Each structure stands twice: as C-alpha cells, then as structure tokens.
Amino acid sequence: MTAVTQPSEVDGKKVGPAVRIADLTVAYRTPAGELPAVSRINLDLAPGSITGLVGESGSGKSTMALAMLNAVQKPGRITGGSIEIDGLGDVVSLAGRQLREARGGEIGYVFQAAQNSLNPLKTVGKQLLDLARSHHVEDKRALVRQAKDLLSRMGLSGDRVLDSYQHELSGGMRQRVGIMLALVLNAHLLVLDEPTTALDMISQSNILSIIRDVHAERGLTTLVVTHDIGVVAEVADRVAVMYGGRLVEQGPTTEVLKNPKHPYTRGLINAIPRLTGDPEVAQPLPGRPPTLGTIPKQGCVFRERCARYAADPREDCETTDPSASEIAPGRLVACHPVAAGLPVEAAPEAAEENR
Numbered sequence: 001m002t003a004v005t006q007p008s009e010v011d012g013k014k015v016g017p018a019v020r021i022a023d024l025t026v027a028y029r030t031p032a033g034e035l036p037a038v039s040r041i042n043l044d045l046a047p048g049s050i051t052g053l054v055g056e057s058g059s060g061k062s063t064m065a066l067a068m069l070n071a072v073q074k075p076g077r078i079t080g081g082s083i084e085i086d087g088l089g090d091v092v093s094l095a096g097r098q099l100r101e102a103r104g105g106e107i108g109y110v111f112q113a114a115q116n117s118l119n120p121l122k123t124v125g126k127q128l129l130d131l132a133r134s135h136h137v138e139d140k141r142a143l144v145r146q147a148k149d150l151l152s153r154m155g156l157s158g159d160r161v162l163d164s165y166q167h168e169l170s171g172g173m174r175q176r177v178g179i180m181l182a183l184v185l186n187a188h189l190l191v192l193d194e195p196t197t198a199l200d201m202i203s204q205s206n207i208l209s210i211i212r213d214v215h216a217e218r219g220l221t222t223l224v225v226t227h228d229i230g231v232v233a234e235v236a237d238r239v240a241v242m243y244g245g246r247l248v249e250q251g252p253t254t255e256v257l258k259n260p261k262h263p264y265t266r267g268l269i270n271a272i273p274r275l276t277g278d279p280e281v282a283q284p285l286p287g288r289p290p291t292l293g294t295i296p297k298q299g300c301v302f303r304e305r306c307a308r309y310a311a312d313p314r315e316d317c318e319t320t321d322p323s324a325s326e327i328a329p330g331r332l333v334a335c336h337p338v339a340a341g342l343p344v345e346a347a348p349e350a351a352e353e354n355r
C-alpha cells in the first residue's frame with residue numbers, strides 16, 4: 001500500500017504534515033575526501049506553516065531541499081540523520097516505488113531554475129500526462145481539470161498554458177506551471193527552491209503572493225529555500241538561517257528580523273536596504289562564504305567573518321562548533337557568546353582592546 005502524508009489539524013482545519021529533521025548530515029565526495037555540505041541539522045516544520053530556509057550561495061540549502069525528497073545525487077549522499085514526515089515515515093529510509101511515489105505525489109517540489117526545467121520539446125499538457133503515467137493516475141480527465149483549476153487560481157488560462165511549449169511562456173508563467181505540476185497530484189508538503197530568482201520585481205511579488213494563497217487554500221506545509229532574506233520576510237512564518245552547512249538561527253520570522261541574535265543573521269539583514277528601511281544603513285556582509293573545502297573543521301564556521309569575534313575573540317569560538325541553544329520558546333541560536341547571555345555585538349571596550 002502507498003503511504004500518504006498525514007494531514008494535521010490546526011484550529012479545526014486540515015493542514016499539511018509535520019516534518020521533523022533530526023541530525024541530518026549530507027556529504028559530497030570530493031578529491032579531498034567526503035566533505036559535509038549539511039552538518040547535523042535539526043529543523044521542525046510545523047503543520048500548515050511556511051518556513052523560509054535562507055543563506056548565501058553554497059551554504060547547503062539546495063542540498064537540504066534535495067534531502068527532503070531523498071533525492072541527493074552522486075557524488076553526494078545522506079550520511080546520517082532522519083527526516084520524519086507524518087504518515088510517510090523517515091524519507092531517508094524510503095526507496096524504490098515508495099520513494100518515487102512520495103516525490104511529486106505526497107511531496108511537491110519546484111527545483112531551482114524551474115523556469116528552465118520544463119521539457120522544451122513537449123507541451124505542458126503532454127508533460128502533465130507524463131506525470132500522470134509515472135504516478136499511475138487513472139482518472140486523467142480529473143487531473144487535467146485539477147491542473148486547469150490550479151492554473152486559473154494563479155491567474156493563467158489553463159487551456160492556453162496546457163497547449164504551450166516552454167518558450168511560449170514568460171519566466172513568471174513557467175514558475176507558476178512548476179507550482180501547478182508540484183501540487184496537481186495533491187501534495188501536502190511543498191518544497192520550493194529559489195522560487196523567485198531570475199524574475200523581475202513585479203513577477204517576484206506576484207509569485208510570492210500566489211505561494212501564500214495556494215499554501216493557505218490547500219493547507220500545505222511549505223519550505224521556501226532562498227538566498228534573499230527579503231523573500232523570507234514576505235512569505236514565511238518561520239525562518240531558518242543556514243551558514244556553512246549549519247543552521248545558525250531559527251525562529252518566528254518577525255522576531256528574527258526585528259531582533260536577530262546570530263551575527264550572521266544580523267549581517268544578512270543589514271545588507272538589505274528594504275529591510276533596514278534606510279539605504280544609507282545597508283552594508284554588504286564583508287568576506288565570502290566558505291566552500292566545502294574551506295569550511296573550518298574546528299570551532300564556529302562563521303568566525304572568520306564575524307564582527308563579534310573580530311571584536312572579542314573567544315576561545316570556544318575557535319575550538320568548539322556551537323550547538324543550537326533555545327534562547328526563548330521556538331527561538332534557537334548556535335553562537336557561543338549568545339548562549340552565554342552576551343549581546344550580539346561586542347561591548348565597545350572589548351572591540352577597542354582588540355582593534
């Protein structure tokens with residue numbers, strides 16, 4: 001029998017499944033050996049919530065999104081941990097037909113660059129029927145009706161889109177087709193990787209409002225992966241901030257944006273004029289994110305770019321990878337000074353002494 005995600009109930013409404021990611025590690029084989037791109041991640045997605053997973057390029061976001069579908073490709077592999085989805089069980093231990101049916105069936109996904117991921121040689125309608133075949137859908141008419149209904153909710157004409165080839169659709173339209181294909185088999189969990197990248201500002205904000213509407217209408221559990229903390233601010237209930245394969249901060253979006261506790265989160269927010277509200281105040285985060293080969297093997301992976309460490313270098317930041325501490329209910333931060341109750345910025349006198 002095929003497993004199905006277990007809808008949960010929130011305020012009497014059926015919503016998507018709960019997801020519990022525990023100690024997840026994903027590594028890639030490289031000439032320098034097998035190196036982790038995602039290290040011992042713990043993250044819960046609450047039923048019916050939208051979580052934003054944010055970080056710079058190379059922080060491990062796409063690897064993590066692929067792991068949610070147990071779809072990490074060689075030379076990568078999940079080397080540890082579990083991803084429990086209500087009703088489906090641990091995705092890491094699914095294989096074969098069960099896994100194929102879960103992907104696209106129970107777990108809808110729109111991969112990075114979805115604008116270019118449609119088959120250029122087939123109409124959207126033909127690709128929909130391919131999907132129906134691979135998922136053994138018997139009632140194809142009902143599936144087409146469902147596809148047209150989803151497209152029309154996203155402001156598109158179903159007939160026209162199903163008859164179109166990829167090159168006949170704009171970037172924003174392709175992105176909506178990607179969302180339709182992700183949801184048409186009635187997924188309850190939706191994973192979107194960079195849903196707005198490569199779209200102009202107006203299309204970006206349209207797509208975000210469509211994501212919010214479809215998420216609410218269908219009662220989904222949604223993960224939005226993005227390098228843009230502005231996208232998180234617009235769409236997500238909760239945010240998880242990733243750096244060097246670690247989750248460095250998690251919490252309700254409004255609280256994290258208002259009062260970031262990790263120096264990296266603070267840096268990401270300060271880099272965006274529309275979040276600081278003052279273009280004069282916006283400052284790019286200095287330095288570059290690490291690659292797999294340059295992620296520090298010891299201590300805090302962020303310390304080389306950390307203004308707090310530069311001002312007040314602590315020994316534990318050099319020796320021990322900080323684990324996440326819960327500083328308030330649902331608010332987690334992986335930073336030694338924060339865990340010690342110190343403010344996110346070093347005291348001016350410490351900064352002065354270490355200058």
Ligand SMILES: Nc1ncnc2c1ncn2[C@@H]1O[C@H](COP(=O)(O)OP(=O)(O)OP(=O)(O)O)[C@@H](O)[C@H]1O
Nearest residue numbers: 028037056057058059060061062063064075291292
């Ligand atoms: N097939 C691969 N082989 C080796 N290393 C890889 C492979 N795919 C990704 N990586 C490395 O794993 C790390 C995480 O990459 P990932 O694509 O998950 O990050 P990301 O945050 O999604 O960045 P981006 O938005 O640029 O895709 C990076 O250092 C990347 O170079």
